[in-house]
Amino acid sequence: KKALGIVLETEGKSPLGLRLTGIGLSASGDNSYFVPEKALRENSGLKSAVFALLTDRETEKIVHDGKHARIALAREGIDFVCDFDTMLAAYLLDPSKARYDLESLIFENLGAELRGSEDAGRRASFLLPLKEVLGEKLKNQEMERLFKDVEMPLSTVLADMEMAGIRVDPDKLQKLSAEFGEKLERLTGEIYELAGMEFNINSPKQLGEVLFEKLSLPVVKKKKSGYSTDAEVLEKLKGAHPIVEKILEYRFLMKMKSTYADGLLSLVDRDTLKVYSNFNQTITATGRISSTEPNLQNIPVKTDIGKKIRGVFVAEKPDHVLLSGDYSQIELRVLAHLSGDEKLIEAFVKGEDIHARTASEVFGIPQEKVTSQLRDRAKAVNFGIIYGISDYGLAQNLGITTGEAREYIESYLNRYPKVRDYIRETINRAKLNGYVTTIFNRRRYIPDINSRNYNLRSFAERVAMNTPIQGSAADIIKVAMVKIYNHFKEMGLKAKMLIQVHDELIFDVPQDELEVVKSIVKSDMETAVPLKVPLVVDFKVGKSWEEIS
């Protein structure tokens, strides 16, 4: 196979406004070419030759940011899939870096310094040598399969998700915004009345002065720059003055209006009535995907008002529905797998209520006698284990003393001894190697693990134990996404993957495809990676995201 480095010049924002303005090509060493926009706009022989090259099976296509390239070329009618994405390779080699721009990679790996004026052809000439260096490193670190079989194909899946977009109902959003706005106006007046003055409620500084100086409320917590006024503080002050509850409600409604109602409205495409999120593959240190503009991974779900926001996301057409498939307790199942703890494995094999089972174990009572309060505490302990437990954090979360929290943790680790072993071994591995890994050998460096600073070291230890769990769960859902995408394509289905929210996938599905799509998604998600425990996926179907939450 002949290798070809490709650098696209583009203008505009992805995916709708993205325009191709030039192509740099380099087949080997010093030979590089630049195809300007003018040549791409006319039906020249050059243009068809270049476009043919971009889909040539016999050419190994090397690109920096293949997802972006796929989106840019889709507008030109090209179904572009690259063979080696240097951005993804660099991300796997060190997922904690702030940026993965081509210029830095060329400097770091090849020692060449590019001046700003270099054209796309010249930049393309570095892609082949860069690929050699990064590819060799991936091979040495046993990440070739993660790269070739997971991340590379996933970038195609994500590109198509970004281009698909998600349909919203702007009228519904507009009404919610107005409703929030009216309530906020009323609250603003009431807060000014109770404060005896007007001030900017959105300013933590001014709010702190009103609460703790003018109204003399007790100071619960301080921040670097003064009083803390966060929700945790306000909850404690609830009984002290009627203004506190009003402020809590104001904060909540302001969040709903500014971030969700108005924020979302500003991103709706007026022609398609869709939002086109960016699913970023090289941001998180653990291997998760992130989402921006809009962030579709933090749409409210916990409150009734929040759920109304989800109600604005709808299926694309009248005869389509939204389908969600979400992994049940994937991180605890990954922990059961990684630790090999017999009792934890048994709980999942038997299909038990895992939090109730934990409560039974930790508090030493039969499962039938577990109250909802004890179950909630056990649930917090389970989260604590996943996030890298600290007695302080658990105590904070449950409103108990650190001593009690320490007892809960000890009890848990005594009941699940191999989880204790697993945590100890993981931290030791981090200290020895300087990094931890996931089931697919994804790697994260933990530089502070041997720090003499207790805080830094403790944080690093929590990161060391959390990353293999969160990262392995990310590996699993990524594999599932690639499988599902390929199966949809093979079967010529119209169903489209729209959103990934860490342990959940959302699809737009024509009604008449629902049953076949559901069975594909179920088997691909549940058999994505064989673990020592079963993977269980729950499904919901509805016309809006609210209905499937």
Next chain:
DNA sequence: GCATGATGCTT
């Protein structure tokens, strides 16, 4: 216009 802190939303 840009960076940072405080805050709050998700999994």
Next chain:
DNA sequence: GCGGAGCATCATGCT
């Protein structure tokens, strides 16, 4: 002094 991983908004202070 602090639970893991993110992103968006507003206020504020700086260039």
